[in-house]
Amino acid sequence: MTQQATVPTEEPRVADAAAVKAPSVLGALLSRPLALTAAIVLVLIVLVVVCAPLLAPFGPNDAIPKNAFQGPQPGHPLGFDTAGRDVLARLLYGGQNTLGGAVIALLVALVIGVPTGLLAGYYGGWFDSASGWVTNFVMSLPAMIVLLASRAVLGPTVWVLMIVLGFLVAPSFYRLVRGAVAAVRNELYVDAARVSGLPDWRIIGRHILTVVRAPVIIQIALVAGIAIGLQAGLEFIGIGSGNTPTWGAMLNEAFNNFNRAPLLLVWPGVALGLTSAALVLLASGIRDALDDRSGEMRRVTRRERATLAAGRASERSAIAGDGRGALLSIRGLKVAYRKPTGPDVEVVHGVDLDVAPGQIVGLVGESGSGKSQTAFSALGILPEGGYVAGGSILIQGEEVIDVEPSTAAARRRALGYVPQEPMSNLDPSFTIGSQLSEPLRVRSRRGPRLTKAQAKARVLELLAAVEIADPERVYASYPHEISGGMAQRVLIAGALSTDPDLIIADEPTTALDVTVQAEVLGILRRLRDERGVGVLIVTHNLGVIADLCDRVAVMNDGRIVERGETETLLLSPTEDYTRRLVAAVPDADVVREPWQPRAATKEIA
Amino acid sequence: MVIFLARRIGASIVLLFVTSLVTFLLLSLSGQDVGRQLLGLNASQAAIDAKNAALGVDRPILVQYGDWLTRALRGDLGRSWFSSEYVTTAIAGRLPVTLSLMVGVTLVTAVVGYLLGVWAGIRRGAVDRFVQIFSVAGYALPGFLVTIVIVIVFAVQLRWFPAIGYIPITQSFSGWLSTITLPAISLSIAAVAGIAQQVRSSVIEVARSDYIRTLATRGLPHRNILFRHVLRNASAPALTVLGMQFVGLLGGAVIVEQIFGLPGIGSMAIQYTTQGDIPIIMGLVMLSAIGVVIVNLLVDLGIGWLLPKARTS
Numbered sequence: 015m016t017q018q019a020t021v022p023t024e025e026p027r028v029a030d031a032a033a034v035k036a037p038s039v040l041g042a043l044l045s046r047p048l049a050l051t052a053a054i055v056l057v058l059i060v061l062v063v064v065c066a067p068l069l070a071p072f073g074p075n076d077a078i079p080k081n082a083f084q085g086p087q088p089g090h091p092l093g094f095d096t097a098g099r100d101v102l103a104r105l106l107y108g109g110q111n112t113l114g115g116a117v118i119a120l121l122v123a124l125v126i127g128v129p130t131g132l133l134a135g136y137y138g139g140w141f142d143s144a145s146g147w148v149t150n151f152v153m154s155l156p157a158m159i160v161l162l163a164s165r166a167v168l169g170p171t172v173w174v175l176m177i178v179l180g181f182l183v184a185p186s187f188y189r190l191v192r193g194a195v196a197a198v199r200n201e202l203y204v205d206a207a208r209v210s211g212l213p214d215w216r217i218i219g220r221h222i223l224t225v226v227r228a229p230v231i232i233q234i235a236l237v238a239g240i241a242i243g244l245q246a247g248l249e250f251i252g253i254g255s256g257n258t259p260t261w262g263a264m265l266n267e268a269f270n271n272f273n274r275a276p277l278l279l280v281w282p283g284v285a286l287g288l289t290s291a292a293l294v295l296l297a298s299g300i301r302d303a304l305d306d307r308s309g310e311m312r313r314v315t316r317r318e319r320a321t322l323a324a325g326r327a328s329e330r331s332a333i334a335g336d337g338r339g340a341l342l343s344i345r346g347l348k349v350a351y352r353k354p355t356g357p358d359v360e361v362v363h364g365v366d367l368d369v370a371p372g373q374i375v376g377l378v379g380e381s382g383s384g385k386s387q388t389a390f391s392a393l394g395i396l397p398e399g400g401y402v403a404g405g406s407i408l409i410q411g412e413e414v415i416d417v418e419p420s421t422a423a424a425r426r427r428a429l430g431y432v433p434q435e436p437m438s439n440l441d442p443s444f445t446i447g448s449q450l451s452e453p454l455r456v457r458s459r460r461g462p463r464l465t466k467a468q469a470k471a472r473v474l475e476l477l478a479a480v481e482i483a484d485p486e487r488v489y490a491s492y493p494h495e496i497s498g499g500m501a502q503r504v505l506i507a508g509a510l511s512t513d514p515d516l517i518i519a520d521e522p523t524t525a526l527d528v529t530v531q532a533e534v535l536g537i538l539r540r541l542r543d544e545r546g547v548g549v550l551i552v553t554h555n556l557g558v559i560a561d562l563c564d565r566v567a568v569m570n571d572g573r574i575v576e577r578g579e580t581e582t583l584l585l586s587p588t589e590d591y592t593r594r595l596v597a598a599v600p601d602a603d604v605v606r607e608p609w610q611p612r613a614a615t616k617e618i619a
Numbered sequence: 620m621v622i623f624l625a626r627r628i629g630a631s632i633v634l635l636f637v638t639s640l641v642t643f644l645l646l647s648l649s650g651q652d653v654g655r656q657l658l659g660l661n662a663s664q665a666a667i668d669a670k671n672a673a674l675g676v677d678r679p680i681l682v683q684y685g686d687w688l689t690r691a692l693r694g695d696l697g698r699s700w701f702s703s704e705y706v707t708t709a710i711a712g713r714l715p716v717t718l719s720l721m722v723g724v725t726l727v728t729a730v731v732g733y734l735l736g737v738w739a740g741i742r743r744g745a746v747d748r749f750v751q752i753f754s755v756a757g758y759a760l761p762g763f764l765v766t767i768v769i770v771i772v773f774a775v776q777l778r779w780f781p782a783i784g785y786i787p788i789t790q791s792f793s794g795w796l797s798t799i800t801l802p803a804i805s806l807s808i809a810a811v812a813g814i815a816q817q818v819r820s821s822v823i824e825v826a827r828s829d830y831i832r833t834l835a836t837r838g839l840p841h842r843n844i845l846f847r848h849v850l851r852n853a854s855a856p857a858l859t860v861l862g863m864q865f866v867g868l869l870g871g872a873v874i875v876e877q878i879f880g881l882p883g884i885g886s887m888a889i890q891y892t893t894q895g896d897i898p899i900i901m902g903l904v905m906l907s908a909i910g911v912v913i914v915n916l917l918v919d920l921g922i923g924w925l926l927p928k929a930r931t932s
Contacts, residue, residue, distance in 0.1 A: 151634060154915065156907040158870030158885075162892040163900050167646055170893075243761030244870075250763050251877040253889065269767060272775065283767070287760055294759035395832045423838070431836035438829040442928050443851050452847075453837040492927040505833070512837050 042228070042303035049299020052292040059289055063109035072100040074107035074259040083275050092281055095264070096271050105281050108259040113289070115176040115260075116241040120234060122180025127187025128230065132218060134188070135195025142192070149185040157182045157244070165253065172245060172260070179244060183237050190233055194226045228304055235297035239290045246286055261286045322403065323416050330406045330413075338408060341428075341516050341548040342369040342392060346405035349387045349396065349572075360403060362387050363572040367550075369516060374542055374549040376559040376580065378595070379569035385552045386434075388569070389518050392550075393431050394422060410515065430509030430547075432519035436501035436526070440493035446504050447473055447489035450511055476507040480537050499530035506537060516548040517541070523558060535562050556599045560584055568592045620923060620930045627919055631912040638908045639901070643687060646897050647680045653700055656895070674700060687901065696905070697898040699891070706902035710884070714906075716785060717876065717883035721868050724803050728810040729861055735811065736818025736857070737850065740826070750815050757812025763874050766805040770878065773801060783880040802875045809871075810864045817860045821853035828852075855925045862918035866911050 043049050062069065072090075081098040084090075092101035134142040160182060161175055168174045198204055198221070207217045249262025250269070261282040268278035333345045349362035362384040369375045379385045390396045392407055394414065407414050409429065414422040433439040441449050451469035464472060470489070477485035480503040488496060488504065496504070502522065509517050519538065523531040539562055542549055553559065559566050559580060566584075567577040568591065576589040587593045653676050654667035671677045675686065690697060696706035739750035774782035780801045786794030825831060826849050834844055873885035880886070884903065891899040923930045 151637060154634060154866070154908070154911045155638070156866055156869040156911060158873045159888060159904055159907045162873070162888050163642065163646065163904055166892040166895045166897075166900055167648055239759070239761075243763075246761060247763040247874050251874055251889065253893070265764075265767065272771065276771075279767070279771075283764060287764055290761050290764075291756075291759035294755060298755055393836050395836060398827060426836075427838045429836065431833060433829060433833050435829060439833045441830045441834065441848050441852065443848070443926055445927075449834065452843065453834075453839045456840060456843060457838060494928045508833070508837060 042300045043296075046299040046303045049296050049303065052295040052299060055288060055292045056296065059109070059285075059292070060113065063106055063113055066103075066106035066110055070100070070103035070106045072103040074104045075099060075257065076103070083271075085277075093277070095278060096267055096275070101264075101278065101281055104259040104264055105261070105285060108261050108264055108282065109285065111172070111258055111260045112242060112246060112262065112286075115172055115245045116238045118173060119176040119180040119183065119241040119245075120238055122177050123184040123187055123237060124230075124234070126181065126184040128191050128226075130184075131188040131191025132195055132222065132226075135192040136199055136214070136218060136222065138196070145188065145192075149188055152182060153185050155182070161244075161248065162253070170253065172249065172258070175248065176241065176245060179241055183240065186237065187230065187233060190229050191226050194229060195222050198222060198225050228300065232297045232301050235293045235300075239293035239297075242286070242293075243290055322401075326402070326404050326406075326416055329404055330415075333406055338368060338411075341371050341373075341410060342367070342550065343408040343411075344368070344388065344392065344405065345407075347388060347391055347402065347407065348404035349384065349391055349400060350403040352399040352401075358403075361572050362391070364405065365569070365572075365574055367567055367574070369548045369550050371515065371548050372542060372546045373565065374539070374551065374563045376563035376566040377550060377552045377569060378554065378556060378559050378566060380554055380595075383569045384572040385569045386520055389520050389550065389552045392426075393429055393518055394426050395431070427512060428515045430512055430514030430517045432502075432506050432509045432517060432522045434521035434524055436498050436505055437493065439505055440501055442493050444492075445489070446477075446491055446493065446496070450476070450489075450504070450508055454511060473507070473511065476510050477504070479510065479541075480504070480507045481533065482507075499526050499534070502526055502530070502534055503537065506534070506541075510541070514547060516550065518550045518552070520552045521554070522551065523555070524553070531558075532561075538562065556584065556596065568595065623923065623930055624916075624920070627916060631916065635905070635908055635912060639688065639691070639905060640684065642901060642904045643684045644680065646900060647683070651895055657700065691905070696902040699899050700896050701891075701894055706898050709887070709899065710902055710906055713883050713887050715787075716881055717872050717885060719788070720799060720802060720806070720872060720875075720881070720883065721865065723799070724806045724810060724868060725861065725865050727803065727807050728814055728864065731807070732811040732814025733818055733854075733857065735815035737822055737853075739815065740819040740822025740853070741845065747819070750819060754812035754816040757809045758816075762805065762809055762871050763878065765808055766875060766878055769801055769805050785879075785881045798879070798881070802879045802881060805875050805878075806868060806871045810868065813860060813864060814857055818853060818857045821856045822849060825849050825852045851925060855922045855929070858918055858921045858925070862914050865914045869907055869910070 043053060076099060078094070078098040081090075081094040082096055084094045084098070086093045090100050090102065092105065095101055095104060130145050134145045157179070161178060164178045165175060168178075204217060204221050207221060212220075246260065246262030246265065249260045250266045252266060264282035265279065265286070268275070268282065272279060329346060338345070344365055344367040347362055347365040347367075348360055350358045350360040352358050365384070365388050367375070367377065367388065377385045377388065387396065387400070390400070391402050392409070392414075396402070402415055405415065409425045412425045414425050417425075440446070444452075447470065450473045451464075451466075454464045454469040454472055455466065457463050474485045474489060477488055482488050482500065482503055488500065493501060502525070506517075506522075509519075517538070522538070523534050526534060535558060538549055538551070541547055549562075551558065551562065563580045565578065566580045567574045568583070568589070569575070570591050576583060576587065576592045583592065584596060587596055652667070652671075653674055654670035655662070658667055658670055668677070675683060678686075687697065694707065696710075698705055699709060702709075735750050735753075739747040770782055773779050780797050782801075785798045788795040831844060831848060834848060869885075872883065873888055875881070876883045876885035877889055884906070887899075888903050891903070919929075
């Protein structure tokens with residue numbers, strides 16, 4: 015294999031993987047103004063509360079009875095409460111107790127939840143099952159009842175209740191950490207670290223803690239909010255530590271005297287609401303920023319859509335009408351994607367492609383070359399944010415770009431789609447039979463829609479046509495009950511169910527093992543021979559191309575760099591890129607050969 | 620499915636047993652002198668010992684637990700130490716209030732939260748942003764703070780509903796409705812926000828999934844894809860969250876019942892835990908544990924019905 019060969023390699027890219035898995039919390043914070051504001055507010059609240067002795071000239075319990083219910087005075091900017099104590103002082107010292115309680119609950123939960131989660135996730139085994147059982151047990155306890163019961167045992171001390179609360183919320187950290195660790199434990203970069211002889215504690219410290227850091231920070235903010243709310247709630251209904259100032263107790267007092275001094279409710283209410291809201295906003299801000307999928311895509315406005323359509327229309331008028339494929343004809347296809355910020359990114363830059371009836375055409379290229387985007391454009395299933403930015407797609411001579419959606423959908427019924435990953439392309443909630451027959455009972459391309467019995471007969475026929483030995487059994491099975499190879503046959507049957515003239519198969523064999531690959535390719539070839547359908551097969555595997563295709567187009571970086579008869583192109587490629595692609599395959603005549611088995615044996619020996 | 624269910628029921632029974640044992644042992648740790656508490660500081664030691672013997676609290680803890688367990692299995696949870704009321708009677712008198720509140724809130728939450736979530740997940744845009752802001756707000760503010768605002772606005776200022784008190788449904792339906800509305804709204808806000816958020820994100824996730832895309836290429840109308848395939852697959856996580864919320868509602872009910880003066884399980888829990896009335900506390904803990912077990916079984920059944928794959932695991 016030459017250095018330049020760019021057929022996708024399966025080698026672990028250690029550095030990249032680690033970089034992707036360890037998102038920066040600080041960066042996430044800075045990219046979200048709301049989360050940043052929340053963080054600043056929180057820091058300010060904590061600072062003010064910690065500095066209470068410096069800021070408040072009075073003690074929280076210094077009462078001047080004659081000042082009870084008095085409004086603001088010089089030196090007492092928030093006035094006095096029902097017993098003549100300074101509201102500002104009680105607010106600041108109360109914050110110490112309220113926030114302090116939350117900190118205790120958090121510390122307990124972290125100390126219990128994080129290490130056990132790490133151990134259970136990393137080592138699994140009996141510890142994992144045992145702690146899983148305890149976790150389920152604790153999580154099924156109603157927290158409030160447990161808190162009240164422990165209050166009966168331990169006495170009315172909020173601090174102790176916060177320790178109990180810490181035990182009760184520890185499972186949320188345990189689950190989070192265990193899940194994250196179990197997910198990366200067998201990642202290639204962790205394997206690589208293990209093989210290279212790093213001790214477990216180094217792996218956990220270096221690779222695994224970085225993975226759980228962001229989710230744990232988010233969870234800390236959420237749990238802090240819950241702890242503050244719960245504690246204040248308990249204080250508010252009068253289950254507190256008596257005279258200790260807390261925001262909840264202040265609210266209780268103010269609520270009971272609402273008619274006399276409604277304003278007393280405002281300050282502790284604002285303090286509590288602000289802290290709680292800032293924690294949740296911080297958590298959801300960090301999460302949204304780290305999870306870019308939830309980033310709101312900039313929408314295509316009506317004007318933009320009209321401009322795009324006008325541009326595409328004028329382009330299309332310039333496209334020559336002659337020499338276009340009778341079944342599928344793509345000219346000047348451009349595909350672009352919207353980004354949450356910044357200009358759109360074009361990934362396909364003007365592709366021409368033709369398929370004639372009864373022809374098998376291969377579209378080959380490395381991942382990211384735009385070959386799947388081309389197929390998706392024809393099928394009308396570009397993912398969210400993707401759109402056809404230019405060009406023309408004719409299906410049986412009729413345009414599907416910039417026509418009414420219903421018209422385009424009707425024209426696309428000539429297409430059948432065989433996806434790449436068999437398992438994820440079957441609806442897990444319905445039997446194979448149900449999801450294959452549903453489209454037939456709703457509408458039919460040729461003739462009337464089918465009754466339930468007719469649809470079943472037709473689906474069984476299709477399952478038999480894709481060489482499934484026991485169609486009745488597969489018909490009644492759920493997707494999780496069949497193998498990957500079987501699922502891929504089911505998907506081919508699904509593509510055939512609408513009686514298409516062109517099958518578009520996107521990497522139909524990549525997810526299958528070698529023997530099943532050959533059978534699936536055989537089925538596609540036989541369908542062409544028997545039914546005369548055209549096939550467009552998208553693949554990165556030159557073996558598949560050599561095995562199956564009449565014609566082939568080579569795609570690189572969103573453009574078709576070379577096209578021709580399969581044999582000519584593979585044996586005497588003219589373009590440099592194609593030559594490298596062909597050179598990268600050990601033997602282009604074989605679907606997949608074990609890779610230098612002798613050398614490997616030698617190394618082991 | 621039957622095996623799955625049997626296994627879950629077996630696990631639930633073990634869970635209930637462990638809960639009762641742990642709770643009983645922990646409660647007994649408090650080492651309070653019940654006789655002294657009941658008879659007062661001036662009572663003679665002999666009278667106190669006699670009282671403790673009558674209550675059976677002078678025996679070893681495990682014997683006491685064994686006694687409690689054998690009675691409990693026959694449906695007898697003992698008597699309150701302080702009021703001599705039968706625990707089951709005391710609970711039965713108050714359960715309807717709490718249960719009607721929680722079931723009502725859960726139904727409202729399920730319907731409103733589900734519709735909001737589906738709407739936001741499908742429509743996106745402005746509706747989505749509204750649901751997002753609403754759910755963050757519903758989650759961000761402590762429930763009792765929202766309750767305070769609701770009481771002040773609708774009961775104190777507008778006087779649309781009574782601020783406090785409860786009228787049984789057997790006495791007057793409109794009276795019951797007027798006393799239960801504000802507590803129910805207070806409890807619903809955060810719950811609706813949680814469900815809407817969950818449904819929204821699962822609808823979006825399922826709508827982007829490979830199998831939905833593949834179904835769309837087979838000419839299946841949008842309507843079928845949405846109502847049969849997207850909603851069914853998106854509903855299971857929402858059901859899980861709904862179950863968790865029902866358990867959480869118990870905690871919310873404690874606070875809300877106290878604020879609105881509803882004679883339910885929550886206000887009962889506060890009253891008796893303050894006294895340290897262990898038979899009643901045991902009864903309440905077991906009641907809520909049984910409630911949790913039942914809700915979890917219902918959720919499992921629902922998920923098994925929605926997702927065939929869950930039936931086998």
